[in-house]
Amino acid sequence: MEITPELVKRVAANARLNLKEDEVKKFAAEMKEILANFEKLSEVNTDGVEPSFHPIPVKNVTREDKPGKCLDREEALSLTPHKKNGYFRGPKTI
Amino acid sequence: MIKKFVKEALAGKINLVEHTEKALEEAEKINKEYHYITAFADAVNRAKELQEQVKNGTAKGKLFGVLISVKDSICVKDTETTASSAILKGYKPVFNATVIQKCLDEGAIILGKTVMDEFGFGGFSTNVGKGYQKPLNPYDKKRSTGGSSGGAAGLTKKASFPHIALGESTGGSIVNPASFCGVVGICPTYGRVSRYGLIDYGNSLDKVGTLALNTEDAALLLEVISGRDSHDSTTADQPVHNYSETPGAISGLRIGIVKEAYAEGIDNNVRKHVLEAVYKLEQKGARRIEISLPIGMNYGVPTYFTLAPAEASTNLAKYCGIRYGANEQLTGNFNEYFSRVRNNNFGEEAKRRLLLGTFARQAGYRDAFYTKAAKVRTKIIQEYAQAFKQVDVIITPTVAIQAPTFDEVKKLTPLQNFMIDLLTVSPNLAGLPHMTIPVAEANGLPVGMMIIGPQFGEQKIIQVARAHEK
Numbered sequence: 165m166e167i168t169p170e171l172v173k174r175v176a177a178n179a180r181l182n183l184k185e186d187e188v189k190k191f192a193a194e195m196k197e198i199l200a201n202f203e204k205l206s207e208v209n210t211d212g213v214e215p216s217f218h219p220i221p222v223k224n225v226t227r228e229d230k231p232g233k234c235l236d237r238e239e240a241l242s243l244t245p246h247k248k249n250g251y252f253r254g255p256k257t258i
Numbered sequence: 259m260i261k262k263f264v265k266e267a268l269a270g271k272i273n274l275v276e277h278t279e280k281a282l283e284e285a286e287k288i289n290k291e292y293h294y295i296t297a298f299a300d301a302v303n304r305a306k307e308l309q310e311q312v313k314n315g316t317a318k319g320k321l322f323g324v325l326i327s328v329k330d331s332i333c334v335k336d337t338e339t340t341a342s343s344a345i346l347k348g349y350k351p352v353f354n355a356t357v358i359q360k361c362l363d364e365g366a367i368i369l370g371k372t373v374m375d376e377f378g379f380g381g382f383s384t385n386v387g388k389g390y391q392k393p394l395n396p397y398d399k400k401r402s403t404g405g406s407s408g409g410a411a412g413l414t415k416k417a418s419f420p421h422i423a424l425g426e427s428t429g430g431s432i433v434n435p436a437s438f439c440g441v442v443g444i445c446p447t448y449g450r451v452s453r454y455g456l457i458d459y460g461n462s463l464d465k466v467g468t469l470a471l472n473t474e475d476a477a478l479l480l481e482v483i484s485g486r487d488s489h490d491s492t493t494a495d496q497p498v499h500n501y502s503e504t505p506g507a508i509s510g511l512r513i514g515i516v517k518e519a520y521a522e523g524i525d526n527n528v529r530k531h532v533l534e535a536v537y538k539l540e541q542k543g544a545r546r547i548e549i550s551l552p553i554g555m556n557y558g559v560p561t562y563f564t565l566a567p568a569e570a571s572t573n574l575a576k577y578c579g580i581r582y583g584a585n586e587q588l589t590g591n592f593n594e595y596f597s598r599v600r601n602n603n604f605g606e607e608a609k610r611r612l613l614l615g616t617f618a619r620q621a622g623y624r625d626a627f628y629t630k631a632a633k634v635r636t637k638i639i640q641e642y643a644q645a646f647k648q649v650d651v652i653i654t655p656t657v658a659i660q661a662p663t664f665d666e667v668k669k670l671t672p673l674q675n676f677m678i679d680l681l682t683v684s685p686n687l688a689g690l691p692h693m694t695i696p697v698a699e700a701n702g703l704p705v706g707m708m709i710i711g712p713q714f715g716e717q718k719i720i721q722v723a724r725a726h727e728k
Contacts, residue, residue, distance in 0.1 A: 181609055182600070194672050199627075205557060205634055217462055219448045220494065240352075
């Protein structure tokens with residue numbers, strides 16, 4: 165499989181990683197080796213096999229619709245300097 | 259050993275404050291030399307509280323006065339919890355993980371947090387996050403402790419005070435370091451123990467487990483932390499047994515020997531000592547049956563390293579430098595800020611797995627990688643279910659090699675690094691309980707034997723471990 169630096173850059177942008185040029189080059193070469201090995205998964209016949217997203221059967225679990233104790237606002241904001249008027253403060257959107 | 263200590267502590271025969279202060283002094287000394295602990299909890303004040311309970315006659319609990327160390331991916335209220343990653347530097351949770359609350363309810367004292375590969379990304383604990391020191395093997399400081407629960411395993415081996423460790427496994431992160439450090443490690447069935455308050459690596463794979471110097475102690479902590487939790491909908495509503503009371507009788511027990519796990523690529527010393535230990539179990543009445551697990555053994559590694567990074571890449575999306583952990587001056591737009599903070603704070607292996615995982619889920623590649631791996635996972639689960647119709651437990655070496663030197667680890671390519679998990683990824687993909695016990699020492703280093711059971715068959719694997727220890 166062709167893993168080009170351009171592809172790595174696109175994936176990195178999706179993963180919100182601002183990779184430096186030398187990192188892009190290095191990861192491209194490594195991913196090529198890793199994914200070439202992973203392609204051997206195609207040898208396994210999985211016709212008619214359902215994918216497993218959990219190792220044990222997981223059913224919808226519900227609880228009584230009763231409000232419980234929540235994290236209060238002060239606690240939620242206690243771990244960051246980026247706050248203003250009781251809200252988190254983020255970087256500009258546009 | 260722990261039960262005896264608890265009995266004496268409850269009877270007021272131990273001054274818990276003095277005991278804890280002495281233990282802390284020792285832990286600090288070990289830490290200076292071996293780098294196992296990332297943050298200390300307020301153990302002395304907790305000991306004072308418990309001492310007061312002894313005085314008032316209200317003392318109780320299966321872990322009364324016992325020091326418990328906690329892998330750094332498990333939240334402890336007011337104690338820095340970072341999964342050994344710079345991106346969470348300074349994060350002090352405002353709540354306790356369910357497993358921590360359960361320990362406290364049984365009278366435990368939290369000692370502190372143990373170092374790990376960043377977010378669990380590694381098998382040697384050499385991938386600790388930026389600013390962290392890698393832990394050193396208690397047998398030889400030039401060697402790796404294994405990973406990712408490396409600090410937990412090393413501290414368990416070195417501490418002379420009564421202590422049990424909480425670890426976590428996604429693809430082998432409890433048994434691998436336990437094996438390299440010569441201690442017992444138990445990873446329970448997926449869903450046996452609550453993940454509430456565990457910093458996620460891969461939701462469908464993460465399990466909290468225990469490490470101790472012997473099976474009884476590891477089993478004792480497991481029985482405390484097991485059970486259904488309304489905060490974690492994937493916990494199973496299965497009865498919790500008194501695992502620490504499991505007897506070591508194995509007459510007639512059928513042991514499956516996976517032929518691929520003793521083949522080429524497994525170190526000769528490791529193979530020899532594990533087979534000798536199996537022979538001893540046969541002498542005690544167990545039956546040995548050869549089995550084959552071709553899909554798990556041949557395709558487990560690519561399956562795991564497709565699924566686990568895919569899950570990690572979504573779990574780690576929440577770290578953005580705003581609400582907690584590392585942060586910088588708010589410059590640039592959303593994407594620029596997040597991408598900068600993330601790239602500055604994640605370590606190399608974290609970035610590698612985020613890239614792999616994001617790639618495997620991306621349109622155009624998803625079917626060939628992520629969905630395909632999830633289907634192979636079904637086949638691995640079915641393969642084990644089939645095997646457990648024939649045998650009660652499965653035994654393999656825990657890791658194919660003994661603890662390598664740091665120089666040897668450095669020479670491995672990323673793919674060779676992944677291959678270290680060859681024997682442990684498949685039971686983890688299938689959510690099976692598995693444990694390691696030290697069975698021998700060769701060239702001055704321990705050899706670990708892995709016992710795997712069917713889902714919720716914790717008692718079966720503990721039974722075999724106890725029989726070996728007898």
